[in-house]
Every structure is written in C-alpha cells, then in structure tokens.
Amino acid sequence: MGSLPFFWQPLPLLLLLSLSLAWAQMRPATASLRPPGDPVCPESCTCQPSDQANCSALVLLAVPTGLSWRLHSLLLDRNRVRSLPPGAFQGASALLRLDLQENGLRAVHARAFWGLGTLQQLDLGSNQLEALAPGTFAPLRALRNLSLANNRLVRLEPATLGTLPLLRTLSLEDNSLDTLGPGLLATLPALRSLHLRGNPGACGCAQRSLCTWLSQHPRGPEVEGLVCEAQRSLPISPLSAFNPCAQSPTLRDLAVIYVIGPFSFLASLATCLALGSVVTACRAHRRRRAAASRLPWRPPDPKPGTPPAQAGVGNPAAAQA
Ligand SMILES: *[C@@H]1O[C@H](CO)[C@@H](O)[C@H](O)[C@H]1NC(C)=O
Numbered sequence: 001m002g003s004l005p006f007f008w009q010p011l012p013l014l015l016l017l018s019l020s021l022a023w024a025q026m027r028p029a030t031a032s033l034r035p036p037g038d039p040v041c042p043e044s045c046t047c048q049p050s051d052q053a054n055c056s057a058l059v060l061l062a063v064p065t066g067l068s069w070r071l072h073s074l075l076l077d078r079n080r081v082r083s084l085p086p087g088a089f090q091g092a093s094a095l096l097r098l099d100l101q102e103n104g105l106r107a108v109h110a111r112a113f114w115g116l117g118t119l120q121q122l123d124l125g126s127n128q129l130e131a132l133a134p135g136t137f138a139p140l141r142a143l144r145n146l147s148l149a150n151n152r153l154v155r156l157e158p159a160t161l162g163t164l165p166l167l168r169t170l171s172l173e174d175n176s177l178d179t180l181g182p183g184l185l186a187t188l189p190a191l192r193s194l195h196l197r198g199n200p201g202a203c204g205c206a207q208r209s210l211c212t213w214l215s216q217h218p219r220g221p222e223v224e225g226l227v228c229e230a231q232r233s234l235p236i237s238p239l240s241a242f243n244p245c246a247q248s249p250t251l252r253d254l255a256v257i258y259v260i261g262p263f264s265f266l267a268s269l270a271t272c273l274a275l276g277s278v279v280t281a282c283r284a285h286r287r288r289r290a291a292a293s294r295l296p297w298r299p300p301d302p303k304p305g306t307p308p309a310q311a312g313v314g315n316p317a318a319a320q321a
C-alpha cells in the first residue's frame, strides 16, 4: 500500500478531478464573451462580413471598447471622435484597416496606436489635427498606406512617423506644411507615392532640400504636388531658375526667355565693347596730349645778362627765327 505513488492515492486524485471539472466549467463562461467564429461586433456597428466592423456615421463620441482580436477592418469614419486616448484600440491586435476620416479629431495620444502591429491602412484624413507627437506611428510597423490629408498640420518631423519600413503611400495633401525635410524620406525606405498638393510650402525654398534628395535618388518615390515633380520631368530649361513653381512654361514665357536672354547678352557685350573703346580712346588721347605738351618746350623768360644763343636749343621756331 505504501508503495503506491502519490498521484494514485485517492485524495489527491479526487482533488485533481474536481479542479479539472471546475476549469472545464469556467472555460465556456469566458469564451461566451467572444464566441468562436462570431467576433464581437462593437455595439451599434454592423459586421458584414464578420471580421469587418462598420461603425461609419453613428455619431460615436469615442472608439468602442472591448474590440475583438478577430477584427480585420474597423470603419469609424464620419463620427465625432475628437481625441484618441492611449491604447484606444486595445484588443484589436489583428486589425489591418482603420478608418477615422471626418471625426473632427484634434488630439492623438502618442500611445494611441499601441498594439496595432499588423495595421496596413490608416486613414486620418479630413480631421483637425495640427500636430502629432513624436513616436505616434512608431508601433505601426506593418503600415502600407497612411493618410493625413486635409488636416491642419504645420510640421511633420521624421520622429513623428518613426521608421515605417513598409509604408508605400503617404498622403499629406491639403495641410499647412511649409517644411518637409529629407530626413523624413530617409526613414521611409519603401515609399513610392508622396502626395503634397495643397500645402503652402510645397513651392517654397523650404523644399529645396527635398528636391535635392529626390534628384539624388532618381528611383525614389513619385512625389505629387511638389515643385521637383515638374522640374524633374522637364528638360533643363532656363525657366526653372526664374520660377520654381511653374508646372510647365507657357509659349509666351519661353518666347520671353529665349528672346530676352540672347538679346540682353548681346546688349551687354556691345556696352562692354563701347565702354572699352571709349576708355582706350580717352587714354590714347591723353597720351597724345602729354607727348605734344612735352615737345614744344618753352624757355623761361630770358634773364637780363644771359646769352640769347641758349634760347634756340630744342625750339625749331626760335631756331628758324
Ligand atoms: C458602412 O455603413 C454605411 C451605412 O451605415 C454604408 O453607407 C457604407 O457603405 C458601409 N461601408 C462599408 C464599407 O460597408
């Protein structure tokens, strides 16, 4: 009897059995919150198909809580979510697409997107964002499309985006951006399409560094709405030096430039020649006058008592007389 191992003794066996029974009873209770095959659809949203929650235009004031890890798509566009708190999408760890357009969004916490490591498409367009904290998009390592179009962004630092290794499309059109450093592109190695139309700075000197970067990386992204786009596709023309914002030179512009250019060159050449010959003529004239004034040497008034013979030296007129 004493040789029986501990587990085969009746009391521990009973204990184990009751424990496993209790476990089995608990399992369905927890699972009933998120039944398999039927992801929790956020309240008042429709989920058709089941992994896509459509919560568009429901006048929601906040992101629904208790999001399911089975959700692949969450449409929250046209609501009234004014701010995103830290961990706003907690639970939705398999989300691929998130649409937050037209919410009047003003504030996004630096940790709002934490846990969205699989997200591929994020649309924050048509909101009222003025600034974004550094590191806001850093957790989104799988992001391919990011839209911040039609906001009020004044600056966008490389630190705000962080390194997004897979980002292909970045839409920044219709903001108030006046600077966009080349550092931004350096952290987006997969970028193929950058939309900048409708930003006041897109035509200014502030973008020169970006232009330079693009010209040095001819296989870099297609940039829409930036000066360089037009310049790069144009044959090198003198116009780009005059008006860096011209999309394409008109016939009149070209005529003016190609007529005034050679004309002003010829005019300046003629002016130089004329000035040069005037100066040369003046110098020659002065030299001739100096020589002439040296030649007819006049003797000083003869003092009383000096011999008159000296007066004739070097003075042919006097010698003849
Ligand atoms: C989401 O629902 C709205 C109406 O509630 C509908 O207009 C819209 O087309 C739906 N979007 C998708 C992607 O199903």
Ligand SMILES: *[C@@H]1O[C@H](CO)[C@@H](O)[C@H](O)[C@H]1NC(C)=O
Binding pocket: 121, 144, 145, 168, 169, 193
């Ligand atoms: C995402 O970007 C790709 C090109 O990179 C584009 O074809 C697609 O339409 C974009 N999707 C959205 C929702 O912007």
